[in-house]
Amino acid sequence: MFSKILIANRGEIAIRVIRAARELGIKTVAVYSQADKEALHTQMADEAVCIGPAKATDSYLNVNNILSAAIATKAEAIHPGFGFLSENSKFVTMCEELGIKFIGPSAEIMDKMGDKINARKEMIEAKVPVIPGSDGEVETVEEALVIAEEIGYPVMLKASAGGGGKGIRKVKTKEELPSLFTNAQQEAKAAFGNGAMYIEKVIYPAxxxxxxxxxxxxxxxxxxxxxxxxxxxxxxxxxxxxxxxxxxxxxxxxxxxxxxxxxxxxxxxxxxxxxxxxxxxxxxxxxxxxxxxxxxxxxxxxxxxxxxxxxxxxxxxxxxxxxxxxxxxxxxxxxxxxxxxxxxxxxxxxxxxxxxxxxxxxxxxxxxxxxxxxxxxxxxxxxxxxxxxxxxxxxxxxxxxxxxxxxxxxxxxxxxxxxxxxxxxxxxxxxxxxxxxxxxxxxxxxxxxxxxxxxx
CATH class of the missing domain: 3.30.470.20 (ATP-grasp fold, B domain)
Structure with a gap:
């Protein structure tokens, strides 16, 4: 079993992982921002390393600082908890390159299922029912109008790389679709660097x-x-x-x-x-x-x-x-x-x-x-x-x-x-x-x- 793992998170999930590791006989390393210096997870872990200022982008999302902490403390694995870097495939790849085990799926699987258009395709192949919608990426407003008419309004426009509610729009009528499609596509490109969109029938309430x-x-x-x-x-x-x-x-x-x-x-x-x-x-x-x-x-x-x-x-x-x-x-x-x-x-x-x-x-x-x-x-x-x-x-x-x-x-x-x-x-x-x-x-x-x- 691992002798030491680093928890790249904070709050109750960091405590949860520390407790599980302790019961398995594994030592733990907590990372913390300057705002979390007195946080409970820093006191419960065997070691604690400050990884930056309070802002999450400077600390809990700072890949270089987290990996440096893992190397400095000789942690063999990293548990990401939820949120922050837990679904960041680039972080997973960097862990692999450094010989640090990421406690989660591989970067390849994360990318495969994180891309919602691809995930939909995989589920169809696995004979898992999917929400009626487009077969792949919808590139233009004209294409979106045709598909929406086929499956029936209301429909949901979704960014393939979406998350956190970005790149998503509910469309009730064909008149509002063109502007909402353009807005969602631009928002997705700005947020994720990927403007790929797809359409699904609204299943609501459910x-x-x-x-x-x-x-x-x-x-x-x-x-x-x-x-x-x-x-x-x-x-x-x-x-x-x-x-x-x-x-x-x-x-x-x-x-x-x-x-x-x-x-x-x-x-x-x-x-x-x-x-x-x-x-x-x-x-x-x-x-x-x-x-x-x-x-x-x-x-x-x-x-x-x-x-x-x-x-x-x-x-x-x-x-x-x-x-x-x-x-x-x-x-x-x-x-x-x-x-x-x-x-x-x-x-x-x-x-x-x-x-x-x-x-x-x-x-x-x-x-x-x-x-x-x-x-x-x-x-x-x-x-x-x-x-x-x-x-x-x-x-x-x-x-x-x-x-x-x-x-x-x-x-x-x-x-x-x-x-x-x-x-x-x-x-x-x-x-x-x-x-x-x-x-x-x-x-x-x-x-x-x-x-x-x-x-x-």
Whole structure:
């Protein structure tokens, strides 16, 4: 096994990797920006190296500084966590050239699945259902108009190299398509250096279902079931659960096997996620995330598989210790993302010093992943997520009640969080019944919640 790995990330995911590595007997190196000098991950790791100023482009995205830290500390591998450099194929290539193992897929696979036009082509070859749309790149407005007319409005224009919401436009009528196509193409070229566009039919509202997969270096690929990530605000996930109440056992097996087949087709290694849209009994491939997901703990709860440990062991060359038929799904798990933000002021970020802190604990099936501690100052330079509360119950009702208890116990003074918003969300009747879609939070729950709170 590796003797030392470097974690090219911060916050709760850095803590998560440090803990997994420690349980495997591996020493860890934390990297940090000047703003994160007092962060918990720098204190928990065996070594810590400053990699630059607070701005992410000067530190957590500074490839040269991170690789220099790895070389200086003699780290044999780098775990990227999620975000930052986790899906940067150039970084993966540089790691390989320096003889440092990247804990994730190869640069070739990352590029293959990161290019959305190519990923779509690969899925068609693997006989995985895809969203109706263009067969390849759409180069002109005239071509876009023909395809949109064939599949029917509304359609979604998407950048092949897209991410972070850039190069994406929803088109409702043919009259607005020309200008939106040009704008999206120019935005994509400016953001990614690649203006390639494609078109898909809008599947909305739907359920956002993602399937966790693991693949080793020996051709073994398994799936770990699905997560329902339909509750989103501005395309950002708010609450995730596993299993999804929207699909039965037959469709569950079908969508899981499709994801496993997709990963096997491209020769995928390490942890990844195949994302689908599900509507009216049909599912459609959307994209693949070639990294560990924020919401991976809900899958760990229902399967008992430590995904981060498996990532490290796969990267070292170990054979997956599980066969598909050995994976059992037990109970129900839910994750609520706790952000330092003020829901009553359009979810404005709320950085600052944590004066008082109480994290819920006690009893089986409750886990809090966080890098917070009393006296810590949350910097304003990075993502506002400060904790994840994850619960597991024998059934969904028990999990919901356990989450309610945990959110009621959660206390933080000094910054505003969305904990009360999450508490109201899980008490909503549609959420309790499982009757929701990707449209529900923004179009139904949030307007009602804002009206109710404004009247207080």
């Amino acid at each position: 359920r956002h279902i993602e399937v966790q997969i693991l693949g080793d270096q020996h051709g073994n690929v398994i799936h770990l079931g699905e997560r329902d990530c339909s509750l989103q605000r501005n395309n950002q996930k708010v609450l995730e659960e596993s299993p999804s109440v929207a699909i039965g056992s037959t469709k569950r097996a079908e969508i899981g096997e499709a994801a496993r087949r997709a990963a096997a087709h491209v020769g995928y290694e390490n942890a990844g996620t195949i994302e689908f849209l599900y509507k009216d009994g049909e599912f459609y491939f959307m994209e693949m995330n070639t990294r560990v997901q924020v919401e991976h703990p809900v899958t760990e709860y229902v399967t008992g598989v430590d995904i981060v440990k498996e990532q490290i062991k796969i990267a070292y060359g170990d054979v997956l210790p599980y066969k598909q038929e050995e994976i059992e799904f037990r109970g129900h798990a839910i994750e609520c993302r706790i952000n330092a933000e003020n829901p009553q002021f359009n979810f404005a970020p709320s950085p600052g010093k944590i004066e008082e802190l109480f994290l819920p604990s006690g009893g089986p099936g409750l886990r809090v992943d966080s890098a917070m501690y009393q006296g810590y100052t949350i910097p304003h330079f990075y993502d506002s997520m400060i904790a994840k509360i994850i619960v597991h119950g024998e059934n969904r009702f028990e999990a919901l009640m356990k989450m309610q208890r945990a959110l009621l116990e959660f206390e933080v003074e000094g910054v505003v969080t969305n904990a009360e918003f999450q508490l109201d969300l899980i008490a909503d009747q549609s959420i309790i019944s499982g009757d929701y879609s990707t449209a529900y939070l923004m179009e139904n729950f949030l307007p009602n919640w804002q009206e109710k709170n404004n009247s207080k």
